[in-house]
Amino acid sequence: MSETNTVNHHKVALVTGANKGIGYEIAAGLGALGWSVGIGARNEERREAAVDKLRAAGADAFGVPLDVTDDASVTAAARLMEERAGRLDALVNNAGITGGGPQEPTTVDVNRVRAVETNVIGVIRVTNALLPLLRRSPSPRVVNVSSSVGSLTLQTAPGAEMGPIAIAYAPSKTFLNAVTVQYARELADTHILINAVCPGFTATDLNNFRGVRTPQQGAAAAIRLATVSADGPTGRFFDDEGEVPW
Template sequence: MTTITLITGANKGLGFEAARRLRELGHTVLVAARHPGRGRAAADRLDSPFVPLDVTDEGSVRTAADWVRSRYGRLDVLVNNAGIEGPTTPIDQATATDVAAVLDTNLLGVVRVTNAFLPLLRASAGPRIVNVSSGTGSFALTEQNSWWDLALVPPVYAVTKTALTKLTLCYAHALPGMRVNAADPGWTATDLNNFKGTQTVREGTDVIVELATVPPDGPTGTYVNRHGAVPW
């Protein structure tokens, strides 16, 4: 039986490369994106179905889940990849509105999508959820590497990724029948960082692909990059 996989923010960067690689492994990859033109163009390049999905819009998320239900009846893998960088201002100059906007996509968007697709994931024999987090959300790595350069690690973005990793752990405990893990792609060259990253998108998606293909008895509640466990 073909594995049905949905990836949010799959029209570019890590999402597109993960979609391409998982499709090569035989998955039916549903390319989800909020921009219809870009999303459909990416889906066409992959010869995959396009699913309009804005993670900040509850109605859009529900409509996407309804479409997947009507077309496939289940979902085997959900990759919550969509995210935004947000402002690069110091945290003491950020407004609550600034923080809320980034949280709305990077954290609440994951809640909206995950909860909407849970019934479809429960219909799978081996459901997996991969939340694309970041090493910038790690307390240990931040201190060890002195990641305080605002241009490289926007503080609001980092805070949302810390929260996302904790959210992943909460889902893993709440959903023992599913494999729910957080992926740290590492510093990968994408438009999110103006292509300053030192890794290729293939290297950045190694851990996403790994977690998207874990067996039903595989790890859950982990926070990993392509080299292994990420310290909290």
């Protein structure tokens, strides 16, 4: 997987869930490459604090009020991006939830399963709203932040240690992976490259900071895929070590 190695002063990205954790570090990494980065987040105070911090570090960052579960919010965000830049070079669908616990299949509250539709429906809602702007870019990229727990191959491998049983969260990432493939199929004749990425077990508030990787480490693969060159992959699933099986 090759990637760009030049500073892209005029490129524009939108990262959802970018006010903290992995999303923030993805935005910071793209900002350090010279990109103009929209910080998509629904919490105004945290969003603006993230923007201020990124600007203080020299990044061209701007806030984008965005609730991926709300049609009107997503439409307004797309309008803001239109007014701000007129196009979009990279969309990183990072926002997501675990659904909380417990998630054993035989006893789960089905509302937990419904809640994690955010991890899939939110991605579809945002991607479709931003597609017109992505089509205006000479090298548009879409990165869906998934997880290795969404890999059916890994989940069913003999002796595999894939964390706790989670009928809500893990299948939502399997669904997201499948959605990524369907987008890649439909967009195969375009220059839009869309891939899924696993950040690894990263210490964020989603796992009460139990992860063994830093948010910066978790952001690295997404940054690579957001900046991948025209001959890069599409419809694939990656982590830091390479391709992950579906």
